[in-house]
Amino acid sequence: MTITVGIIDGGFTGVLHALHGAASFVPAPDGCVQRAPAVGRPLPHGETVAALVLDAAPATRLIDARIASHRHAPTPAMVAAAIAWCVEEGARIINLSLGLLEDRGVLRDACAQALARGIVLVAAAPARGTPVFPAAYPGVLAISGDARCAAGQWSSLQGETSGGADWGCSPAGTGRTPGGASMATARFSGIVAGVLADFPSMSLPGLVEHLAARAAWHGREHKRIAEIDS
Secondary structure (H helix, E strand, C coil): CCCEEEEEECCCCCCHHHEEEEEEEEECCCCCEEEECCCCCCCHHHHHHHHHHHHHCCCCEEEEEECCCCCCCCCHHHHHHHHHHHHHCCCCEEEECCCECCCCHHHHHHHHHHHHCCCEEEEECCCCCCCCECCCCCCCEEEEEECCCCCCCCEECCCCCCCCCCEEECCCCCCCCCCCHHHHHHHHHHHHHHHHHHCCCCCHHHHHHHHHHCCCEECCCCCCECCCCC
């Protein structure tokens, strides 16, 4: 089965063969969020995230939900709108290689509604420091960088990091792209896409059990823990 992953980030054009839909979410003059066509130059961060998802699951389809650009930074309301749109567009997994300090009801509700529909949310979490959102919300798979992990591997961190990460993956970027939890999150989304392609009816508890049983490492990495980069 082909899995669709929503990429909520700064956009991508380098992997258009996998593109399943695209839109930008921008602040409107009235303080609301407006959905607009995905135009303009994407950010390198989004390009790398999309490429890493496909590295782990080459047959995956991607949704480009742009919430960051050279003109504006993401807000909780923009991320929430992008989540809702990805759900409407058929995403099975939503990758959130980002972490916001603000716990806002609009974002919390968007995540809860997506989870209630069986969508898997994968979000970046810090290896050190305070928890961030949406990774800190119940049911969201929180990912941090774990330098122990080789390509295709992941670790079960069991919330032992100060940022509360559940899982770890290689934090390495590509080329000159900085590494960190954002890159680990993208890799983990690709791994999850591969699992769900083989087991499309798997529930979130079943997915968590499957991943825990096959983790290469258990417990936190005590050296070279990568910091969150977004």
